[in-house]
Amino acid sequence: ATTDESAPGSVDRLLRVFGDVRAGEGATVLLMCLNVFLLLTAYYILKTAREPLILLAGGAELKSYAAAAQALALIAYVPLYGWIAQRLPRQRFLAAVILFFVGCIQLFYLGHQVDVPHLGFVFFVWVGIFSLTTIFLYWTDTTEIYTRPEGERLFPLIAIGSTIGGVIGSTVG
Numbered sequence: 286a287t288t289d290e291s292a293p294g295s296v297d298r299l300l301r302v303f304g305d306v307r308a309g310e311g312a313t314v315l316l317m318c319l320n321v322f323l324l325l326t327a328y329y330i331l332k333t334a335r336e337p338l339i340l341l342a343g344g345a346e347l348k349s350y351a352a353a354a355q356a357l358a359l360i361a362y363v364p365l366y367g368w369i370a371q372r373l374p375r376q377r378f379l380a381a382v383i384l385f386f387v388g389c390i391q392l393f394y395l396g397h398q399v400d401v402p403h404l405g406f407v408f409f410v411w412v413g414i415f416s417l418t419t420i421f422l423y424w425t426d427t428t429e430i431y432t433r434p435e436g437e438r439l440f441p442l443i444a445i446g447s448t449i450g451g452v453i454g455s456t457v458g
Contacts, residue, residue, distance in 0.1 A: 304442045314439055317427060318446035324423055325447045328416050329454025335412045338405035351409040358410055359417070366418065375429070382422055386415055 293301070296311030306314060339348045370378050389411060396404050431439060 300442060303445070305438045306442065307438075310435070310439065313430065314442055317430070317443045320446070321423055321443060322446035322450035322453075324419055325450030326454035326457070328412075328419070329451055330458040331412045331415065333455065333458025335405075335409050339409040342403070342405035347406060348409070351406050352413075354406070355410045355413040358414060362414060375426075379422065379426065382418065386419070389415075 291308055293306075293308040294311060296315060297306050297308055298311075300306040300311045300314060339351055343350075369381070373381060393404065393408055393411070427440075427443070428436065
């Protein structure tokens with residue numbers, strides 16, 4: 286992240302109460318904090334929805350099979366993810382991943398409306414892949430935005446968003 290050596294703005298000064306925020310860093314810190322807040326809120330809502338779906342569909346035994354299916358799916362998914370990530374510019378890749386997951390949520394909704402069989406099983410696997418992908422993508426993007434010294438100063442502030450997102454998501458879900 287680039288910093289402005291001039292006087293800190295109002296957001297920078299406000300965030301200084303919580304950590305070492307320098308001139309020009311406040312807006313990006315707030316955006317990254319909001320981003321991880323929304324991400325963790327979404328994950329905990331989806332996770333709360335997936336547990337009863339898999340347990341109603343087949344109990345703890347099916348949940349074990351779904352966890353194994355998730356591991357197998359990741360064996361194919363990870364190389365595909367890497368292949369696509371290498372071929373797209375970073376911003377375009379971020380948009381593609383976000384649109385993919387939003388589209389999946391829409392497909393799950395439609396699948397539920399028409400009673401697609403084994404949807405709880407597929408949803409369980411998908412939520413696991415969603416969480417791994419989005420958290421990895423978020424922190425990868427964050428480490429590209431900030432240098433190591435900036436990250437050491439600012440990541441604790443950004444992590445506040447993940448903590449609050451986890452609490453809100455598990456409460457809402």
